[in-house]
Amino acid sequence: MGMMDIGEVAERSGVPPSTLRYYEEVGLIxxxxxxxxxxxxxxxVLLKLSLIELGKTAGFSLTEIARMFGKDGRPDIPREQLHAKADDLQRQMVDLRVLRDALRHVAECPAPSHLECPTFRKLLKATTRRRITRPRSGIGRRRGSQRGE
Structure with missing residues (x-):
């Protein structure tokens, strides 16, 4: 395929030119x-942009992603970081299941008041306890602007 100009890279990758320039400025591409x-x-560069997007989707910061590329620009991803991130995602999935179950119960509960429902109280207590004992990891939040900061 050869070389592509910034417009073609933006079109093919879905990454705006301003973000491509920023990625170049910070050394990602x-x-x-x-x-x-x-x-x-x-x-x-299209493969590298896909790897950057995958890292962002998994919750890695651009700084963390930049460290996952060696001096030659090739991926050099520490597997222990991937295991840690997978563990974080697993914990978030458990938290989201508890939240989903609480919301579904509230939506379908026949009790005149949700506060009178023992199941709702149990789910509420479980949700509160999980939030107090486990700090938020930030996974799933959008970081920064279109530049992906």
Whole structure:
């Protein structure tokens, strides 16, 4: 495929040009040349952008993602970080299941008042206890602007 200019990379990847310029500024990607004022990228930038998006979706910061690439730009992902992130996601899934069950119960509970319902009180207590004993990891929140900060 050869080289692509910044517009083609943006179109093919769905990443806005401003974000591509920011990623280049912080060292996540590299342009290989310029054609006039337009940055030119090697075709492998699309794979790298996919890896960056995967990392962001998993809840890694751009700084953490940047450290997952070696000096040569190739992925060098510490497996222990992936295990830790997978564990965080597992805990979040458990929390979300408890929340889902509480919401469904509230929506379907025939009690005149939810506070009179013993099941609702039990679910409420479980939700509160989980929040107090487990600090929020931030996974799933959108970080920063379109740049993915």
């Amino acid at each position: 590299r342009s290989i040349s310029r054609h006039g004022l337009r940055r030119q990228f090697d075709a492998d």
